[in-house]
Amino acid sequence: MTTPIIEFKNVTKKYDDTLVLNEMNFTIEKGKFYTLLGPSGCGKTTILQLIAGFTDITSGRILLNGEKIDHLPPNKRPINTVFQDYALFPHLNVFENVAFGLRLKKVSEKVIVKKVEEALAMMNLSGFINRDIQAMSGGQRQRVAIARAIVNEPDIILLDEPLSALDLKLRVAMQNELRQLQRRLGITFIFVTHDQEEALAMSDEIFVLNEGEIQQSGTPIDIYDEPINRFVADFIGESNIIAGNMLSDFKVVFAGKQFDCVDQGLRPNEAIEIVIRPEDLVLTEQHQGKLQVTVTSQLFRGVHYEIFAVDSEGNDWLVHSTKKASVGDTIGLEFNAEDIHVMRLDESEAEFDKRLEAYEVS
Template identity: 75%
Template sequence: MSGAIIQFKNVTKQYDNDPPILNDVSFEIERGKFYTLLGPSGCGKTTILRLIAGFTEASEGEIVFNGKKINHVPANKRQVNTVFQDYALFPHLNVFENVAFGLRIKKMKNAEIERKVKEALSFVNLSGYETREIREMSGGQRQRVAIARAIVNEPEVILLDEPLSALDLKLRTEMQYELRELQRRLGITFIFVTHDQEEALAMSDEIFVINKGKIQQSGTPTDIYDEPINRFVADFIGESNIVEGRMMEDYRVEFVGREFECVDQGLNKNETVEIVIRPEDLEITTLERGKLQVRVDSQLFRGVHYEISCYDQDGNEWLVHSTKKATVGDKIGLYFDPEAIHVMRHGETEEEFDRRLEAYSDVEANGK
């Protein structure tokens, strides 16, 4: 069955007279996808998770699950399970009993409990660990136990509240792949909370970028990375070079005192805009070939590339990711394709932004 499983309709969450934690938020979650709520601490992403789980109630608006309003439905009556940041496992129970806990509350028969627990542990590659004590498990294994405990109840949605944040980098990367594959195998909806943009890009079907209680932009990882709607999204998702510019006409933009060909259209002539060029889209070249002439200020080796900081004659900083090594103090050229320029309109809503993208697609389909 496809379609929206969760809907937020103009949801606000506010405590007393404090500023709203969530402010008039609306979105839909489709069945069977991996969603990520991404944003800085305090932006409202965990509050969304708590509202879905039933741990708190909305101040205004409607929360709909499978077509039914659930604002006042208690947490234990919702078809969702939560995996917490600290896993919330019972240290006095072994692995089997931790996973079986919810089933025993439901007074399920022992044979059925055993079948379901073994099946859930098999899903997370922990077969044979049934009698292991929680204190004897590694961080990654505890993570899997928490996920097994969530899926054994056969929820329609699993909520994950920064469950990888306590793991070291190597294990965290491994668990990203495992979680993504687990979601695909189960075919149920995962809603994952993180402040780590690389994690969000690697794992998600859809990302909601949240700041100050509002969804700034939603879309696929590729859409959000390639077409950020505003400075916050461009800065938060990856690294960006952002400068002020002016739209001369369709497909022509001015910044750093020069005009350049671009692929954007549908803006007003002479409209003030912001220009984004990603560091990996800047190519080190000769001064003559370069569309920008800059002086190298610093350079760091990042393993797969050099991170090079440069400044143009107007004092704008340009960050470059390149496999070519530069020399600090040298003057170099930077080349970029028209497609590398992304134009952001001040104050544009996501709906207006989407209409502009559709216009680009129409132009591409009909030939520029």
């Protein structure tokens, strides 16, 4: 079995009395692109700081290639960081910014020139070698920061929201460049973002964080198609989340109706929430769909219409469709059993027994 490159074992981090990370456990494998995804204050940047050695853990252990690294200062770890503000030296040109880490290691000038030229070529910056940093655009500075990180040939590159300052078009272009660069180099990338689309587009694996805990980890497809709870379903993409009951295996009740689904193994009549993604709902004529809803508003998003509707039980629905609807119309919604994802509620045994008894009486 291959030893993970990074392991967190019951890692807790507190700042004074504020709990930032709560007994966190996870592993990072070599050569993959990982994303830490979550809202501001969820602990994702703190994880990077702990891996880099910029701050100390309160309790637990962090292992690098199977060895504890608590005693290692940042400059002794085979890790480089690309910061949100790039942290470039404004008084140095492009070459000297990229060469800075190599000079600290007292690498020979011949090797420095060779490595810097190679790193800049990877980032399509060969013609900017003597350029003043302050004369470069945001996208170019970001490439310089990445070149400075990869020139040291680290085992791990940490990226703390490095694309957040870029405009949308450049940001999308850089997402692709970063992903291709990681695959070409085979270096482990750990990327921090609060942008769900960015995480889905770039990652081999995503850790979804909230309030200092990992809510769910998995591939982008796993996270999107099989959210484990309401937070993940709501945070990753757009979702219709509707209260319901698991009638039996492969049978679910919501919006006042019974539907076939693909889930099983829950208790009879267990309280659940179901998730159906807006793009999985198909507009039909009123009496042809599994559900009938009334359109309340509509927005044009370019590639699709964003249609808001409500059913007879008062549940709100969001539909993404290339078809246009009219406000006030009653329309049908069609979907497949595979489009219904069932999420368990955090319900105590006492609550369940009480509700089940009421259900059986009725």
